[in-house]
Amino acid sequence: MGGPAAGKQNKRVTITDVARHAGVSVAAVSKVMRNAYGVSPAMQEKVRAAIAELDYRPHAAARGMRGRTYTIGVLLDNVRNAFFADILDGIQEELRHGEYTVLIGAAGFDPEEQAKTIRALVDRQMDGLILIAPGTSRAEVLATAAATPTVVIGHHDSADTHDSVVDADDTGAGLVVDHLVSLGHRDIALVSAPGTRANQWKRTPETVLTAGYRAAMERHGLSGHMSVHHAAYSDDGGFKAGMTLLTAEQPPTAIMTGADVAALGIYRAAHELGLRIPDDLSLVGYNNTALAALAPVQLTSVDQAGHTMGSSAARMLIERVEGRRDRAMQTSMTPRLVVRASTTALRTD
Amino acid sequence: MGGPAAGKQNKRVTITDVARHAGVSVAAVSKVMRNAYGVSPAMQEKVRAAIAELDYRPHAAARGMRGRTYTIGVLLDNVRNAFFADILDGIQEELRHGEYTVLIGAAGFDPEEQAKTIRALVDRQMDGLILIAPGTSRAEVLATAAATPTVVIGHHDSADTHDSVVDADDTGAGLVVDHLVSLGHRDIALVSAPGTRANQWKRTPETVLTAGYRAAMERHGLSGHMSVHHAAYSDDGGFKAGMTLLTAEQPPTAIMTGADVAALGIYRAAHELGLRIPDDLSLVGYNNTALAALAPVQLTSVDQAGHTMGSSAARMLIERVEGRRDRAMQTSMTPRLVVRASTTALRTD
DNA sequence: AGAATCGCGTATAACGTTCTCCACTACGAA
DNA sequence: TTCGTAGTGGAGAACGTTATACGCGATTCT
Known part of the structure; x- marks a missing residue:
């Protein structure tokens, strides 16, 4: 029976x-x-x-029909980005001892795919959403935020419907430029992500980073030496950008990037062209991920305190979910330069 | 109004x-x-x-009350492990064009925390579960699998309640030993994860890997040269193991590991001790993650076809969810050695 | 011609919670 | 005594969906 x-x-x-x-x-x-x-x-x-x-x-589904699901949804494009892992750690740590569960949706880079994932999270009645540098249109995010408490990480555009956590990327870019200039570099190129894909975000991390770079270069009287290239934040994206930059007529003596992984692509390009790091080229990453600290890598980078960003985001979100706050807020972190072996004084030969 | x-x-x-x-x-x-x-x-x-x-x-919650939620839950310990990212890509790709959404629970290494996460996924009425090398007790997994279609990735123990996807880790270990022996090495040490934490899994990836290593060493008549060390699969774990091994009286001339990231910790230890890779020490990783391919790293490693493992797991799971199959099955992948610059012939001086 | 079957649409009972009301008891104040 | 009211416990109506069971007209089979 x-x-x-x-x-x-x-x-x-x-x-x-x-x-x-x-x-x-x-x-x-x-x-x-x-x-x-x-x-x-x-x-x-x-x-x-x-x-x-x-x-x-x-039974969470039954709960979801009337009340809350005690679930927080996190949207990110790619698990591979170690910086996101730092953020996730921060989120998890903040929420671990509460009653909430964190579920992650990895959507890839396609904006449409990301939008689908956001909708999927909303449909599953998440109590709150953390969107890490969403590539979806701003309108879509605002619409979502109107119905579900939402924290956006990365984009500097603020709104009164969602909270934001950002890093002062302009300051970060300034730190790097200052460092490189102090080492004697003048031809400093920036490799950052392609501009906003017509999705109405005005102040993405890339945009702010680029603005910071420009401001710092001008401050040092190096306007004529500015050079901005766009590349996907991946090994391959960095490689291509590196190839272009380093085979140009007047190649830069230092390259700074918006992501460690892109810097490593440039490293590969330099390697292939027979250039040594840091003797022939100073290289700076961004985010100070675990990658940058690896023994064979030793990449100078900018630390963004991803862990802290994550825990702040989680704390802010829970305040909203539990109705303890009803006004939007923004949090900004201060970056810090971590100097390693990939940058050195310009040879004066 | x-x-x-x-x-x-x-x-x-x-x-x-x-x-x-x-x-x-x-x-x-x-x-x-x-x-x-x-x-x-x-x-x-x-x-x-x-x-x-x-x-x-x-409304997914409402669906969950009667029928399915069209959601697949994935459990993993740590997003940072690049190999898991490969698996995830495979899963996503397989499921992207269907009607299913993939949600990831990152539980950390604590078995209790993992068990909590599995329960959370079950409570949220996932249609199916993919567990990547779960640290939870086997009993817990079997109980879960009895109620929800489940695929276990990594552990070689099979059961008639859940499907399995594994890599032939013993073969992989053999490939590495053969490679190193052919380069003249005899003192080949293995660094793998600590044994099963009393959780009833008999054939974890580590166990199988170690068995393969022993068999291969014996096959080459090197029983007397065997040396197995345990370390957490992290930069730090590798560093400590490396320090111990390399400062021993009779240090190995080659070290193979169960994970790329641990190999890089050993790299750091070697570096700190003034040893050069590969001249003074040949080093081999495992999983052939993006890490191993980085220009400054160039680590010889074993490719596990994570992508394929992920897509197989997804396909198998959906078959079960949709009731097209009612018998458990196992899939095993064949690993492949990828030789890079971190291994070289033993110096005969 | 009558019976059996098929194709298609609908009514409706679950599913497991939450949460608003309501009822009841005690007890203190008027 | 009568009336409030504070403190508890319970009834029961949602919530949005699925899936079973049924009704009904049209077709096919004896």
């Missing part, structure tokens, strides 16, 4: 089972679960005992 | 709205959504038009 073929579901323990087992009403159990008002200590104990005994866990 | 304070939910479009708008029953719309049997072309068209017009998207 007990249909063997059925295969699935040996019957979940439901709130009704708990109620029956404890000899109380379903409503009472629900109250205890949500520690709502109007429950006597005696009731508490009885119900908790029953819950423990039956190993009851609430 | 239109309460401004409320803040949230401007009312979702529901299946009822669609039904009313199309002038049909709710049941009909549901049928169209699930392309179930018993719908005329005319009905199809009418309903689809209404869906498009109202931009209707089904």
Whole structure:
């Protein structure tokens, strides 16, 4: 007996089972679960005992129909970006000891794919969303934020519907330029991500980084030496940009990038052209990911405190979800330069 | 009018709205959504038009209560492991064009935390689960698999309740040993992850890898030269193991590891001790992640075809979810050695 | 011609929660 | 005594979907 073929579901323990087992009403159990008002200590104990005994866990989908799901959704384009891993760690750490679960949607770089993923998260009734540098149109994000508490990480554009966490990328670019200039470099090129893909974001990290670069170069009287190239933040993107820059008539003596991984692509290009780092070319990454610290790599980079950004974002989001704050806010972090072996004084030969 | 304070939910479009708008029953719309049997072309068209017009998207939580959620949950310990990123890419690619959404739970290394995450995924009514080298007890996984279709990636233990995708790690270890022996090495050490944490898995990737190493060493008559060290698969874990091995009385001339990132920790230790790679020490990683291919790294490694493992896992899972298969199956991939600049012939001085 | 079957559409009972009301008991104040 | 009111517990109506069961007209089979 007990249909063997059925295969699935040996019957979940439901709130009704708990109620029956404890000899109380379903409503009472629900109250205890949500520690709502109007429950006597005696009731508490009885119900908790029953819950423990039956190993009851609430059914999130059912919860999602009426109340909250206790789930936070995180959107990112690519798990491979180590900087995102830092952010995730921060988010997880902040939420680990609460009752929330973090679920990650890795959407890839295609804006349409990202939009689909955002919708998927919303459809699954996430209590709140953290969007890491979304490539979707701003309008789409604003629409989402109107219905679900949302924190945007990366884009400097602020809005009164969603919270933001950013890094002062302009300052970061300044740090790098200052460092390189102090080493005697003047021909300093910047490799950053391609500009906004017509998606209405005015102040993406790239844009702000580029602005910071320009400002710093001007400050040092090097306007004539500015050179900005665009490349995807990947090994391959960096490689191509590196090839172009380094085979130009007047190649730069130093290259700074918006991402460590792109810097390593440039490293490969330099290598292939017989140039040594740092003797023939100083190279600077961004984000100070684990990549940059590897023994054979030793890349000078800018630390963005991804961990802190993540935990701030999570904290801000929960405030909103739980209704403890109803006004949008922005948090900005200050970057720090980490000098390693990939930058050195300009040879004066 | 239109309460401004409320803040949230401007009312979702529901299946009822669609039904009313199309002038049909709710049941009909549901049928169209699930392309179930018993719908005329005319009905199809009418309903689809209404869906498009109202931009209707089904409410996943509500779906979860009766039927499926069209969501696949993936458990992994750490997003930072580039090999997992390969697997994820494979999963996503396989599922991208279907109707399923992939949600990732990053649980960390603590088995208890992982168990919590698995439960969270089950509570959220995932249609199927992909567990990447779970650290949870085998019993827990079997219990989960009994209720939800599950694919386990990594562990070689098979069961008739869940599917498995593995790499032939023993073969992989053999490839490395053969390669190193052919270069003249005899003192070849292995650095792999610490043994099973009393969680009932008998054939974890580490175990199988170690067995392969032992077999290969014996085959070459090098039983007396075997040396196995345990270390966490992280830069730091590798560093410590490297320090121990390389400062021993009779240091190995070649070290092979179970993960690229650990190899890079050993690289750092070697560097710190003034040893050059590959001249003073040949070093081999595992998984052939993007790390190994980086220009400054150039690590010899074993390619596991993570992408393919991911897509296989996804395909197998969907078969189960959709009931097209009711017997467990295992898939095993064959690894391939990728020789780079971190291994060279033993100096005979 | 009557019976059986098929094709298509609909009504409606779940599914497991949450949360608003309502009811009841005690007790203190008027 | 009567009336409030604070403190508890419970009834029951949602929530949006799926899927079973059924009805009904049209076709095919004896």
